C-alpha cells in the first residue's frame with residue numbers, strides 16, 4: 139500500500155470519495171466524520187497482487203473525540219471483475235480501539251482496497267480514525 143500509515147500527513151496515494159467533506163488526516167491517521175460531518179465517505183487504493191494466493195489486510199481503527207459515538211466501518215477488497223474478495227464490517231464502540239486482521243484471496247491481478255464509514259450513532263465531536271493499513275502475503 140502507498141501511504142497506508144498516513145505519514146505524509148495527507149491522503150497522498152489514496153482516492154477519496156467524500157460527498158460530506160468528512161475526511162481529514164490528523165494525529166497520523168485518516169479520520170472519517172471530521173469537523174462534525176456525517177457518514178458515507180470512503181477512501182480506496184488499487185494494489186497489485188497474485189491471484190489465488192492468500193493475503194491478509196490489517197489496519198487499526200479507533201473512535202476519537204470528546205463526544206459519544208459508535209461507528210460502523212466497512213472494509214472491502216474488490217476484484218477488478220467487481221466481485222468482492224471480502225467485505226468486513228466493524229462496529230467501533232465509543233473509546234474503542236481495534237486491530238483488525240482480514241484474510242482474503244484475490245481473484246484478479248489488481249484489487250481495490252476500500253474503507254467506508256457506513257453508519258455512526260453520532261458525528262459531533264466523535265470521529266472514527268484508521269491507520270497502519272497493510273496488505274501482506276503471509
Ligand SMILES: [Ca+2]
Pocket residue numbers: 143144145165166167269270
Ligand atoms: Ca500513522
